[in-house]
Amino acid sequence: MREFGNAEVLFIVFALQWTLTLTALAFFGGGIAGIAVALLRISRSRYIRLAVSGYIQVVQGTPLLVLMFLCYYAPSLFGIELNALFAAGIALTLNASAFLGAIWESALRAIPKAQWESAEALALPQSKVLRFVIAPQAVRIALPSTVGYLVQIVKETSLASIIGFVEITRAGQLVSNATFEPMKAYVCVALLYFLICFPLSRFSQWLETRSPGRTKGPSRG
Amino acid sequence: MSVIQVENIRKRFGSLEVLKGVSMSVEAGEVVALIGRSGSGKSTLLRCLNGLEMIDEGAIAIAGHRMSYNAAELRALRRDVGIVFQGYNLFPHLTAGENIMLAPVQVKRLSKSEARIEAQRCLDLVGLGDRFDSYPDMLSGGQQQRVAIARSLAMQPVVMLFDEVTSALDPELTEEVLAAIEDLAAQGMTMILVTHEMRFARRVADRTIYMRDGIIHEQGPSDSLFAEPQTSELRSFLKAELGQ
Ligand SMILES: Nc1ncnc2c1ncn2[C@@H]1O[C@H](COP(=O)(O)OP(=O)(O)OP(=O)(O)O)[C@@H](O)[C@H]1O
Ligand SMILES: [Mg+2]
Numbered sequence: 001m002r003e004f005g006n007a008e009v010l011f012i013v014f015a016l017q018w019t020l021t022l023t024a025l026a027f028f029g030g031g032i033a034g035i036a037v038a039l040l041r042i043s044r045s046r047y048i049r050l051a052v053s054g055y056i057q058v059v060q061g062t063p064l065l066v067l068m069f070l071c072y073y074a075p076s077l078f079g080i081e082l083n084a085l086f087a088a089g090i091a092l093t094l095n096a097s098a099f100l101g102a103i104w105e106s107a108l109r110a111i112p113k114a115q116w117e118s119a120e121a122l123a124l125p126q127s128k129v130l131r132f133v134i135a136p137q138a139v140r141i142a143l144p145s146t147v148g149y150l151v152q153i154v155k156e157t158s159l160a161s162i163i164g165f166v167e168i169t170r171a172g173q174l175v176s177n178a179t180f181e182p183m184k185a186y187v188c189v190a191l192l193y194f195l196i197c198f199p200l201s202r203f204s205q206w207l208e209t210r211s212p213g214r215t216k217g218p219s220r221g
Numbered sequence: 222m223s224v225i226q227v228e229n230i231r232k233r234f235g236s237l238e239v240l241k242g243v244s245m246s247v248e249a250g251e252v253v254a255l256i257g258r259s260g261s262g263k264s265t266l267l268r269c270l271n272g273l274e275m276i277d278e279g280a281i282a283i284a285g286h287r288m289s290y291n292a293a294e295l296r297a298l299r300r301d302v303g304i305v306f307q308g309y310n311l312f313p314h315l316t317a318g319e320n321i322m323l324a325p326v327q328v329k330r331l332s333k334s335e336a337r338i339e340a341q342r343c344l345d346l347v348g349l350g351d352r353f354d355s356y357p358d359m360l361s362g363g364q365q366q367r368v369a370i371a372r373s374l375a376m377q378p379v380v381m382l383f384d385e386v387t388s389a390l391d392p393e394l395t396e397e398v399l400a401a402i403e404d405l406a407a408q409g410m411t412m413i414l415v416t417h418e419m420r421f422a423r424r425v426a427d428r429t430i431y432m433r434d435g436i437i438h439e440q441g442p443s444d445s446l447f448a449e450p451q452t453s454e455l456r457s458f459l460k461a462e463l464g465q
Contacts, residue, residue, distance in 0.1 A: 114306065117273055117306075118304075119312070120273070120299070121299055121304045122323070122324035122328065122373070123296045123297075123299040123300040123324060123328045124324060124327055125292070125296060126292075132323060132327065133312050136314045137312075137313065137314055140314070
């Protein structure tokens with residue numbers, strides 16, 4: 001048995017890089033896929049909208065933990081060995097794409113139809129209407145909830161510990177097992193999550209209360 | 222030669238037929254007022270003229286384009302047909318100047334500096350030369366509406382369509398917007414104005430069209446139409462509009 005000392009704390013702190021890596025993977029991967037999800041959800045084709053809606057329902061309806069297992073074990077059926085980072089990254093990306101996609105879809109829908117029409121009446125093609133008129137307004141509406149969701153992602157990366165990926169939760173678990181000091185280990189882990197999440201939460205709140213000024217129009221749904 | 226030629230168009234929303242065979246033509250430089258009760262199809266007609274609504278039957282030719290719902294052809298048509306709505310619909314995240322510059326830069330491929338000069342010229346036209354950098358929410362309704370007019374003018378349209386552009390404004394602010402439209406009329410712009418301002422229609426429009434239940438019920442030179450309405454429906458409509 002080992003003492004709970006500086007080395008143990010450092011071990012957990014070093015694992016922070018993997019928590020942050022996973023968060024970045026999920027946020028950027030999920031962000032790009034989420035943009036696609038949101039845009040397809042406002043597509044003119046009913047079938048595309050339905051198909052994407054089905055995707056959102058399935059992903060949102062599956063516990064992330066189960067998604068994590070599926071991403072880890074499914075490739076092995078085809079003889080592919082995925083490393084834990086990759087599997088966790090995919091699971092978190094899928095999950096984030098569905099949630100961010102839904103957030104952004106509702107932001108896009110919150111922009112009045114008259115904005116589309118008056119931009120189209122100026123002979124702007126759809127892609128430019130979206131880029132120069134709709135998206136900038138939708139981004140302002142969606143920003144607080146997007147940053148808020150980033151906090152969720154940080155915490156959700158802890159589930160990667162279940163497939164053996166050593167981020168801070170798994171590091172805490174290892175330290176706890178080695179030292180029989182679970183309280184110290186997990187308080188240390190909790191503190192680290194708090195240090196990342198708290199500023200993000202405050203930032204999200206600040207974005208939310210920021211003077212409504214130019215961001216007139218319906219509030220986010 | 223007529224700038225707008227509308228032939229027997231029909232438009233349905235589901236089972237509701239809103240335009241029941243409308244034909245009209247507008248000559249270059251002509252100003253036409255469109256009046257009629259709420260729900261008579263005035264806005265729908267205007268929106269059909271720049272392809273915001275698809276017609277079910279009939280044909281439209283406007284500013285040298287045949288109405289087509291092919292995306293590229295429709296954009297070409299819209300470059301030449303400006304429309305201004307009751308609700309201004311300025312882009313709230315852009316300044317007045319940026320609102321006006323957007324389409325010239327993105328559609329006509331003007332350089333930023335060319336577009337800036339053009340935007341300034343259009344703002345001057347509507348008497349807002351000093352509000353280039355104001356955001357829409359810093360402007361009064363009347364000023365926003367004039368920016369919206371300037372935004373359409375910056376595309377140098379052949380035809381301008383106005384849909385009740387003063388209905389959302391207080392009476393004091395109505396005048397400044399009407400003055401901007403009157404200036405345009407004086408410069409020979411071809412225009413269709415949907416309006417509830419009967420006195421303005423009479424003063425500015427060469428011709429007035431009275432719509433009722435999706436058809437043109439009566440039309441004629443504004444002076445004679447307002448002075449001697451021929452149908453009892455128009456008489457009672459005018460009485461109600463002018464009486465209030
Ligand atoms: N997108 C739509 N879907 C269904 N019905 C519509 C739509 N747009 C208009 N209508 C209906 O068409 C009819 C004519 O509407 P329109 O807006 O053209 O009238 P209007 O003459 O402009 O009236 P107002 O003076 O109130 O603006 C109304 O009964 C309206 O409810
Ligand atoms: Mg109307």
